[in-house]
Amino acid sequence: MLRQGHKLQSSRGKSTSSQSKFSVRCNVASESAPDTKYTINIIPKNGDGKHSVNGVPSVMGAHLMASGFVAPVSTSTGAGLNVYPPEVAYYSKPGEGLNVMLHATAAAAGSSLAKIVAEASDAAIKAKGSFTLVLSGGSLPSSLSSLLTYKGNIQWDKFYIFFVDERNVPHSSDDSNLKAAREALLSKVPIPATQVFGILEGQGVREAAVHYEGQLVGLPTSVLPRNAQGFPVFDLILLGVGPDGHVASLFPHRSSLTETKRWVLPIDNSPKPPPERITFTLPVINAAKEVAFVALGAGKAEVVQRTLEVQALPGALPAQLVRPESGKLRWLLDVSSAQNLDIANWDDVKQFPRSQ
Numbered sequence: 001m002l003r004q005g006h007k008l009q010s011s012r013g014k015s016t017s018s019q020s021k022f023s024v025r026c027n028v029a030s031e032s033a034p035d036t037k038y039t040i041n042i043i044p045k046n047g048d049g050k051h052s053v054n055g056v057p058s059v060m061g062a063h064l065m066a067s068g069f070v071a072p073v074s075t076s077t078g079a080g081l082n083v084y085p086p087e088v089a090y091y092s093k094p095g096e097g098l099n100v101m102l103h104a105t106a107a108a109a110g111s112s113l114a115k116i117v118a119e120a121s122d123a124a125i126k127a128k129g130s131f132t133l134v135l136s137g138g139s140l141p142s143s144l145s146s147l148l149t150y151k152g153n154i155q156w157d158k159f160y161i162f163f164v165d166e167r168n169v170p171h172s173s174d175d176s177n178l179k180a181a182r183e184a185l186l187s188k189v190p191i192p193a194t195q196v197f198g199i200l201e202g203q204g205v206r207e208a209a210v211h212y213e214g215q216l217v218g219l220p221t222s223v224l225p226r227n228a229q230g231f232p233v234f235d236l237i238l239l240g241v242g243p244d245g246h247v248a249s250l251f252p253h254r255s256s257l258t259e260t261k262r263w264v265l266p267i268d269n270s271p272k273p274p275p276e277r278i279t280f281t282l283p284v285i286n287a288a289k290e291v292a293f294v295a296l297g298a299g300k301a302e303v304v305q306r307t308l309e310v311q312a313l314p315g316a317l318p319a320q321l322v323r324p325e326s327g328k329l330r331w332l333l334d335v336s337s338a339q340n341l342d343i344a345n346w347d348d349v350k351q352f353p354r355s356q
């Protein structure tokens, strides 16, 4: 659950905050009042917290801390530039194929995720009779449980589940991405076990990568089509992002980022434990029909801001290398992970719903 006015001290010291003129504000519910209605708002953020931007004093609607700093996340209901009563606001940059979905809460982000998966599965099943869904590990599986309460019909028996990366550990290990996905979702829905593709247990990481790639190659193209370069086209890939900008098990400044032929690579020196992993490569991720990042909570605020607003050196932020050829890229954020963004000043940004 989001908390009021958190991360204020750390945000204050950042150069990125002082460059931004606006921040994200949201009315959040306390744990004791789960029914409180949420609003999302963009309020001026001028760095020193004292002067107005676009005519709206920066302290209006925000928490003014004793230090004089204006908290970027607030429960105040004062004036702001945009107030969105719904639990989600959309920002899109058509030129860059980027869509940001900003949610009032992590729970609202979970609902959006469920809708995205359900809609993508409907479309894929209508088109080819099956749906290929690629999952990440880390914090992502916890958002998947939202699918269990999705109101519409989901044809689970048509799902094929894959992992964008997996740790070279037994399926029963607490480090296993498969185990996390099973606990959150897979053990509770009727997806045939033969359609869930885990890592081969008990092998060296090279053998495991070759085996996983072999399983993908062996699937009929009616289930897993290929693009013009011969890479598999998954229907939907769900990604997390690490604090260093890593996606899947593609870490900054590693040669794995430049792979152009392989579908699945072994990693034997991951900077994040456990050291042995297998990972999809960037050409595979970028061949997907649709890619969605899920980055929630204050712990992601810095990497979200760097990835979406700062031009990094090539390879410094692997998340910036995710550019699906389909142009369908979404970032699902909550107000905590979006708190450092300067969305109001993005070029050509389109936002929905309109300000009220």
Ligand SMILES: O=C1O[C@H](COP(=O)(O)O)[C@@H](O)[C@H](O)[C@H]1O
Pocket: 135, 136, 137, 138, 139, 140, 165, 166, 167, 177, 239, 240, 241, 242, 243, 246, 247, 248, 249, 272
């Ligand atoms: O190790 C991994 O980390 C990333 C990010 O995880 P998070 O806990 O920071 O969200 C994850 O996407 C990847 O699948 C996982 O193996």
